[in-house]
Amino acid sequence: AQTVTQSQPEMSVQEAETVTLSCTYDTSENNYYLFWYKQPPSRQMILVIRQEAYKQQNATENRFSVNFQKAAKSFSLKISDSQLGDTAMYFCAFMIGTYKYIFGTGTRLKVLA
Amino acid sequence: SAVISQKPSRDICQRGTSLTIQCQVDSQVTMMFWYRQQPGQSLTLIATANQGSEATYESGFVIDKFPISRPNLTFSTLTVSNMSPEDSSIYLCSVEREGGYTFGSGTRLTVV
Numbered sequence: 001a002q003t004v005t006q007s008q009p010e011m012s013v014q015e016a017e018t019v020t021l022s023c024t025y026d027t028s029e030n031n032y033y034l035f036w037y038k039q040p041p042s043r044q045m046i047l048v049i050r051q052e053a054y055k056q057q058n059a060t061e062n063r064f065s066v067n068f069q070k071a072a073k074s075f076s077l078k079i080s081d082s083q084l085g086d087t088a089m090y091f092c093a094f095m096i097g098t099y100k101y102i103f104g105t106g107t108r109l110k111v112l113a
Numbered sequence: 114s115a116v117i118s119q120k121p122s123r124d125i126c127q128r129g130t131s132l133t134i135q136c137q138v139d140s141q142v143t144m145m146f147w148y149r150q151q152p153g154q155s156l157t158l159i160a161t162a163n164q165g166s167e168a169t170y171e172s173g174f175v176i177d178k179f180p181i182s183r184p185n186l187t188f189s190t191l192t193v194s195n196m197s198p199e200d201s202s203i204y205l206c207s208v209e210r211e212g213g214y215t216f217g218s219g220t221r222l223t224v225v
Contacts, residue, residue: 045156045205045216091156103156 002027004104006092012110013082020067021077021107023092032096034068036077039089039106048090051075082111119206119217126196126224133192134220136206141186147179150203150219159204162189196224 004025013019025034036048051059051068058066063083067076075094079086092104116139126132136145144163148156160168160181168181182190193200203219 045207047215 002029002094002096002102004092004094004102006090006104006107008107009105010108010110012112013079014112015082015084017082018078018080019082019109021079021090021092021109023075023077023104025073025075025092025094025102025104027073027094027096027102029096032094034066034075035091035093035095036064036066036075037091037093037103038086039091040087045091049077079109084111084113087111117206117208117215117217119220121220122218123221124223126222128197128224130196131192131194132196132222133190134204134206136189136191136217138187138208142208143186144209145183145189146207147181147189147191148205148207148216150205152202156205159191193222196222198224200224 004023006023008022011019011021032053034051034053038046038048049059049061049064049066051066053070058068063080065078067078075092077090087110089106089108091106094102118137120135124132144161146161147159149159150156158171159174159179160170162168162181162183164183164186170176178194180192180194189206191204201222201224203221205219206217208215
């Protein structure tokens with residue numbers, strides 16, 4: 001079975017600090033994509049960062065970076081210099097085939113002033 | 114990224130009735146996706162809507178319960194039929210854009 005596990009239902013971080021959200025997944029596929037999505041209270045799902053499984057280099061996007069460990073099937077998200085606007089639900093997901101997503105259950109992140 | 118307009122944003126419905134959710138995209142797309150997010154849960158794909166053909170449903174979802182229309186390349190509807198309280202969820206449409214997926218803001222449905 002293909003699964004995504006986010007073991008931290010809730011986390012908090014002080015503004016300007018760094019936080020890491022964990023994600024592990026299970027699949028027998030070799031080619032897939034990994035994503036982190038952010039869902040603020042507006043419920044809009046916003047793509048934060050994407051990683052192709054065939055790439056060894058970790059993806060970065062401004063203050064957001066990932067630690068992708070393919071052998072360990074781990075895909076953590078690091079948020080540097082946390083901002084109040086980072087407060088949201090974060091979903092880890094992977095995609096196989098052309099479109100099918102498998103989502104984790106999410107981590108609720110709260111950035112404290 | 115694509116702009117998706119989804120409506121209604123929320124509704125409270127009586128059990129046994131049906132609700133149709135609309136999703137409008139600002140540009141043409143081949144596939145549109147409908148997701149459900151039950152309380153405290155993650156997104157679950159309901160079906161994929163291709164223009165000009167019947168939607169493809171995921172395991173556990175059937176056309177009689179969730180009929181989908183896709184009349185053109187920028188629009189789709191999802192109907193939640195014969196609703197029960199278990200259908201209370203957020204329903205989202207999605208399209209692929211720029212290496213990821215853009216989601217509508219969702220429809221929060223409460224069935225009473």
